[in-house]
Amino acid sequence: MDFDPTGFTITKIRRHAKWLIFDLAPHGHILSHLGMSGSWQMSHAPLSEKHGHIEFIDKNKSEFGVLTYIDPRRFGHLYVLNDENFKKKEDSLPIDISSPDFDKEQIALTLYSHPHKPIKPFLLDQKAFPGVGNYMASEICARAGILPTRLAGDIEADEIEKMKAAMDVVISGAVETKGTTFSGGYRDANGSKGEGVKHLVVFYQYHCQMCLERGKVTKIIKTTMAGRGTYHCPVCQK
Numbered sequence: 307m308d309f310d311p312t313g314f315t316i317t318k319i320r321r322h323a324k325w326l327i328f329d330l331a332p333h334g335h336i337l338s339h340l341g342m343s344g345s346w347q348m349s350h351a352p353l354s355e356k357h358g359h360i361e362f363i364d365k366n367k368s369e370f371g372v373l374t375y376i377d378p379r380r381f382g383h384l385y386v387l388n389d390e391n392f393k394k395k396e397d398s399l400p401i402d403i404s405s406p407d408f409d410k411e412q413i414a415l416t417l418y419s420h421p422h423k424p425i426k427p428f429l430l431d432q433k434a435f436p437g438v439g440n441y442m443a444s445e446i447c448a449r450a451g452i453l454p455t456r457l458a459g460d461i462e463a464d465e466i467e468k469m470k471a472a473m474d475v476v477i478s479g480a481v482e483t484k485g486t487t488f489s490g491g492y493r494d495a496n497g498s499k500g501e502g503v504k505h506l507v508v509f510y511q512y513h514c515q516m517c518l519e520r521g522k523v524t525k526i527i528k529t530t531m532a533g534r535g536t537y538h539c540p541v542c543q544k
């Protein structure tokens with residue numbers, strides 16, 4: 307902690323890979339990494355949540371006056387940084403998958419430098435694909451028509467193009483729907499279930515939503531890969 311942020315104002319909250327960045331006025335930034343189980347919740351009054359660790363309180367008492375960081379497993383990190391240290395930290399963060407620099411060449415380079423890794427768990431490697439969460443990894447494979455067990459080195463050029471398109475859809479979905487990405491347990495910051503689940507084609511689905519659009523009914527197959535729930539359609543994905 308470079309300084310005590312008491313009395314400072316949060317002017318903007320943005321995302322970079324798995325980090326949330328709070329821009330502060332008059333100066334400085336807070337960096338929050340949610341770890342495995344962290345989440346931020348907005349509320350009218352302070353939460354009685356026993357795992358609430360940090361509270362920001364809006365003295366103007368606007369609609370949602372309290373922002374609380376909750377982390378039952380305490381794997382998250384929080385840094386309060388001055389502008390100079392923040393710049394250094396920001397420069398060291400990997401290119402986020404939502405960045406224009408994360409294009410199909412970057413995806414190809416990443417895949418072909420780890421050819422023996424199964425694609426779905428590999429998508430969760432934050433050094434390789436910063437910002438991809440578990441539900442996103444299943445959704446990207448589904449929308450790109452790739453089985454989650456395929457090896458990175460076997461993904462073909464046209465499939466990489468589909469992966470890029472799928473990433474764009476999944477990322478924009480997460481943003482439009484109030485940030486499903488940051489909603490540990492699929493809640494948005496107001497504590498309600500994220501709208502994002504409505505747009506999912508395989509994750510947490512009983513039937514493949516892509517098949518349904520073509521008038522076909524296909525049961526989704528759920529497996530576990532590297533300890534994480536994985537969903538795929540046996541018809542749409544090869």
Ligand SMILES: [Zn+2]
Binds near residue numbers: 515524540541542
């Ligand atoms: Zn399908």
